[in-house]
């Protein structure tokens with residue numbers, strides 16, 4: 143790598159470090175010091191070449207953001223072409239050991255595969271919307287039916303995972319044409335990882351999905367046999383729904399907050415992990431008017447903090463006379 147290129151690479155890494163600082167409240171001071179002293183290329187060679195994962199790698203792994211690790215940054219971006227195969231293999235080894243589903247940047251893979259950054263545009267919101275399109279039967283796409291795997295949607299409907307993902311990605315990219323050649327859809331693919339992360343199960347064809355009865359999940363004080371309340375819980379725990387609502391809410395508002403008490407948990411608790419405080423509630427006026435075939439839309443849902451959600455359910459029970 144020549145000097146001017148190394149300088150650009152160093153700037154790129156500084157920006158990624160700033161992203162980690164902004165989003166994870168993690169200040170990679172040692173990494174920045176190395177960048178300042180040796181530049182990007184030498185720093186990355188040293189970190190990736192080291193036998194053990196660096197402290198930064200471990201920190202990012204804990205935050206679920208290995209996409210910001212130097213290992214992922216050399217594999218998954220156009221910078222891949224400046225690194226030799228031995229270093230790339232070492233980066234792959236570390237990421238694999240951490241169960242991170244990396245995707246080699248397409249320029250190097252010599253194919254028409256889309257880079258990981260692009261595939262990740264298919265957020266849980268778009269994946270959920272794609273599933274709804276398949277459920278309605280009103281969808282056309284260039285994907286074949288799946289030969290090996292099924293994605294399980296709410297009500298146990300089965301759809302081809304790769305086609306669902308392709309349609310979701312096309313929507314996320316404003317209708318761009320997405321074809322089977324653009325990404326892989328097998329057990330170790332990023333496509334499957336993102337579908338699962340969106341709340342869907344993917345099983346080999348012919349296998350039954352381990353059934354998760356939403357009504358059996360622990361919820362303090364829900365009277366058994368109270369059909370109205372049980373159906374409420376079932377609806378708000380449908381596969382993919384909560385993740386889709388949260389992704390949409392974040393897209394529209396920039397962050398997750400409680401729609402009832404306005405709590406902004408990430409700011410209040412100082413960590414992205416506090417997003418777990420926000421739950422998705424199925425607004426009840428809708429639920430009570432719904433037939434069994436009603437298709438929930440994201441507008442039927444509210445983002446509530448766990449406290450408000452509990453209270454709202456409690457009020458529901460009072461209403462129902464439980």
Ligand SMILES: [Zn+2]
Nearest residue numbers: 400403447450
């Ligand atoms: Zn609240």
Ligand SMILES: [Zn+2]
Nearest residue numbers: 378422423424
């Ligand atoms: Zn609820």
